[in-house]
Amino acid sequence: MTQYGSNYRASASVPPAGGGGARVAQAASGGPTRRGLIGSGIGLVASIAAAGGGFAVWSTANSTNADLDRAFDLDAIPEEDRPERLNGALNLLVIGSDHREGNDESDARSDTTIIMHVSEGGTEAYGISIPRDLYVYIPEDPEAEYSDSVDKFNAAYAWGGVNLTVRTVESLTGVRIDHVVEIDFNGLVQVVDALGGVTLDIQPADAPDYYDESGITSIHGDKMFFPAGPTKLNGDEALDYVRQRYQYLEGDFARMxxxxxxIKAIMDSALSAGVLTDEDKLTSFIDSTSDAVKVDTEFNAVSTGINLMNMRSDDLVFMTTPNLGTxxxxGQSVVIYADDPQDPESSNPDAVSLWEAVRDDRVADWVEAHPEDEGE
Structure with missing residues (x-):
């Protein structure tokens, strides 16, 4: 098997207390309707149709849909190497890369990866985070610099970009990925600033070397300080905060x-700022952020928004891929997926049953069967 190359950089993660099972976090109940596709930055292209409101919005929406940067051709992946699509549910892969303007894209890594599963009826949505240090099999890809190896999950992006990442996700889960949306650091800053900022409930640092009950100090750049509790952040601040992990006992799990x-804060800001209900604000938002994402060749923002018009914020459930801890x-510190990453069924039954539920569009049943994991 090919070992990882010199362009791959990653660090260890620390498991949450109590093991590495799935971590399920329900969205707050009782909130108002948030229309449109859920995902960091996805609302800027998918919610435009769902918002409604006149010819100008529809014209801008269709223009934005036509002008999206369609950087990924999933049809280039051989069909015989891909899982079968079993129903009409939507499985969207959201990738957050650490690429910054002015840097070489070949050095970028997948800093965040979330499978967004939307039920066939469009009434339920689930976001399943994949730890970037998850130790998994990365399938062979003749177009990739390296492949056919067991390594950290985000090595797939470093070696072969989005298509190898999709192949790795599909190999790991057996879930057919329908579409891909990628947003980089600059794009995320753009989205948050276009909304006038977001409010996040800052978790104070609790790792021994960084412990601070009053908040958390960034380890990056200007070493920003974030006071504990609800705090209004601009784009640069929000990006910096959600990249911190060494200051937490839970490490990468806290970061995820x-x-x-x-993602929830972006939804809240879009609603409170009236972006999704005011034609002028919506048009301005689309104009200022439409270049913040890249999508696959077949992604249709307008039709996706229409299909998700009835979704509510309390339909969103987040969780983390079931794992066995770190x-x-x-020779490297990793998040262990299974005793044998190429044969996970023998040692990670929670993950096996979750992916089966995603494939069969029965994730609600899986969540109900795992009440001990809810609310973490």
Whole structure:
């Protein structure tokens, strides 16, 4: 098997207390309707149709749909290597890369990866985060620099970009990925600033070397300080906060939870600012953020928005891929997916049953059968 190359960089994660099972976080109940596709930055292209409101909006929506950067051709993946599509549910892969303007894209990594599963009826949505340090099999890809290896999940993006990441997800889960939306660091800042900022409930640092009950100090750049509790953040601040992990006992699991919180905060800001209900604000928002994402060749923002018009915020459930905690594999610290990553059924039954539920569009049943994981 090919080992990872010199362009791959990653660090260890720390498991949450109590093991590495799925972590399920329900959205707040009783909130108003948030229309449109759920995902960091996805609302800027998918909710435009769902918002309604006149010819100008529809004209801008269709223009935006036509002008999207369609950077990924999933049809290039051989059909015989892909899982079968079993129903009309939507499985969207949301990738947040750490690429910044002015840097070489070949050095970018997948900092965030979430499978967004929307039920066939469009009434339920689930976001399943995949830890970037999850130790998994990365299938062979003749177009990739490296492949056919067991390594950290985000090595797939470093070696072969989005298409190898899709192949790795499909190999791991057996779930057919319908579409891909990628947003990089600059795009995320754009989205948050276009909304006038977001409010996040800042978790204070609790790792021994960083412990601070009053908040958390960034380890990046200007070393921003974020006071504990609800705090209004601009784009740069929000991005910096959701990248922190060393200051938390839960490590990367805390970071993933904060990224999930940011997705909800983006939804809340879009609603409170009237972006999805005011034609002028919506048009301005689309104009200022339409270049913030890349999508696959077949993604249709307008039709996706229409299909999800009836979705509510309390239909959104977040969780993290079931795992066995952290350990050492291949000489590096990783999140262990299974004793044998190429044969996970023997040692990670929770993950096996979750992916089966996603394939069969029965995720609600899976969540109900795992009440001990809810609310974490």
């Amino acid at each position: 939870r904060h990224q999930q919180d940011l 350990g050492e594999q291949g």
